[in-house]
Amino acid sequence: MTTFPWLTVLAVLPLIGALALVFIKGPRARTVGLAFALLTLAVSIVVAIAFDPGAGMQFIEQQSWIPAIGASYSLGVDGMGLLMVLLTTILVPVVMLATWDDPDTTGGRWTSQTFFGLTLLLEGLGLYVFMATDVLLFYLFFEATLIPMFFLIGGFGAAKRSGAAMKFLLFSLAGGLVMLVSVIGIYAVTSGLGNPTYSLQSLQGAAAAGLFANPLGKWLFAGFFIAFAVKAPMVPVHTWLADAAEEASPGAATLMVSVLDKIGTFGMLRFCLGLFPEASLWATPLVLVLALVSVVYGAVAAIGQRNLMRFVAFTSVSHFGFMVMGIFALTSTGIAGSVFYMFNHGLSTAALFLVVGYMVKRRGSADIAAFGGVQKVAPVMAGFLLVSGLSALGLPGLSSFVSEFMVLAGTFAGHPWIAGVGTIALLLSAVYVMNVYQRTMTGPVTEQVARTVHADLTSRERLAVVPLVAIILVLGFFPRPALQLAEPVGAQAVAALQAHGVTDPKPQIPEGQN
Secondary structure: OOOOOHHHHHHHHHHHHHHHHHHOOOOHHHHHHHHHHHHHHHHHHHHHHHOOOOOOOEEEEEEEEEHHHOEEEEEEEOHHHHHHHHHHHHHHHHHHHHOOOHHHHHOOOOOHHHHHHHHHHHHHHHHHHHHEOEHHHHHHHHHHOHHHHHHHHHHOEOOOHHHHHHHHHHHHHHHHHHHHHHHHHHHHHHHHOOOOOOEHHHHHHHHHOOOOOOHHHHHHHHHHHHHHHHHOOOOOOOHHHHHHHHHEOHHHHHHHHHHHOHHHHHHHHHHHHHHOHHHHHHHHHHHHHHHHHHHHHHHHHHHOOOEHHHHHHHHHHHHHHHHHHHHHOOOHHHHHHHHHHHHHHHHHHHHHHHHHHHHHHHHOOOEHHHOOOHHHHOHHHHHHHHHHHHHHOOOOOOHHHHHHHHHHHHHHHHOHHHHHHHHHHHHHHHHHHHHHHHHHHOOOOOHHHHHHOOOOOOHHHHHHHHHHHHHHHHHHHOOHHHHHHHHHHHHHHHHHHHHHOOOOOOOOOOOOOO
16 A cells, blocks of 8 residues: 555645635636646546555545544545545536636626635545545534635625525534534543544444444434535425525536535435444434435425526435435445445536536526527537436436436335335426426527527537536446445445344345346
8 A cells, every 4th residue: 555645635736726826817827727626636536546446445644633632634535435536526627617717707806716716625625525534624624615615605606696605604504513512522422431532443443332322322423414414405404505506606506516515425424324323223214204305305396496506406405315315225235326326416417507507608597487499509508408417317328327226226125115205206307307408498499599599518618518428428338437436335334234233135136047
């Protein structure tokens, strides 16, 4: 194993880029920002190539930080962490390309230089969240990501962006404060044993030995889960998302939903199941019901939306419900499917937000009723919207189908009625996707569209979306590279839960059929 601090370099590179943009003025700032984003992507690919899918946590870095409370600067990645790292480093340069000129339209100090700097800052902090293996370190970066996201929402976007940014911040801070109580509780429990620690590895070992198998463990679990449910977002703590997505710029909305919100499901698996297995079992019936409600409610709400940005936001509420369902199905298939789902959802939702952003930019309105017949004047844009939408509804041949099927199959093994209702709810996804496509792209070209939508996607706009569509197609037919990262995570999670009575039912293959 190499001793070179690859993960530190990976996270610090975009932070250096953000700092550099403070001193670089003019159009050159965008080029420098994109260069740092692409360099970070290159480092993440190097890490992915060197990663051994079957070896658990890797590229471990650990230095004592605050010995008095057992906190350390500790980093590492497993398959889930690596998928989230790759998702983040792919989407940041994509967002930069897609919104190359957009921020300058707001005027004043909110320029592309500011947008790119905040984007790089968010990338660096987000990478630390996905790589931290110390609970306190995770919490600090979890909270720190709110700062650039707040300014990305509040500085760029629609007229009511300031109020939406404040709502986002208040919900997130409330969840973070609840988590802080549990973080302090972990210190109190471990220090009471004479060895205070925030090390994820040490805490997982102690949890396996029953350290949190008491009523206090349920309260600590609740603190983490509430914070992650807000971030995910789950019903009923989801109401901030639609407002933030509607008022934010398409680039900011992409980063918020496709990257930042993944911290919610990532944290549920890493910390709720990893540190509080007994409490997770205790809470599973309620969590599965909430997940199912999120699936159905998000889909129904998406069908009724009149605003394109809010439409994409509510589809994500439904998709996050599926991710949580897969995690708390407590089967290796369901958990692996959920991990893969996180990655796939990030790609398809990013493509949707960006294409919708192109539509809004040309038409000057996000109202669905303001469109009609767009495919006749912008066929490439219509094609990208269709592929992105089909990926969101889980069409076979696209990567989302694989993860969605795994989540439902893993859930059916232990909770057939939850999986059954979830499967029926999938029909709603076809309704909301095809309804929006039909209303905006098909039919005669409306007078307003003919007057405002004069051109199809530019080469730069196409270049931003093509990598997302390409990955969706490749993983739809050949998902093995991603599943090799996700499956060991599911197997390891269930193995840790088996000591508490969890079984992992496998499909029965009749003799002679293999």
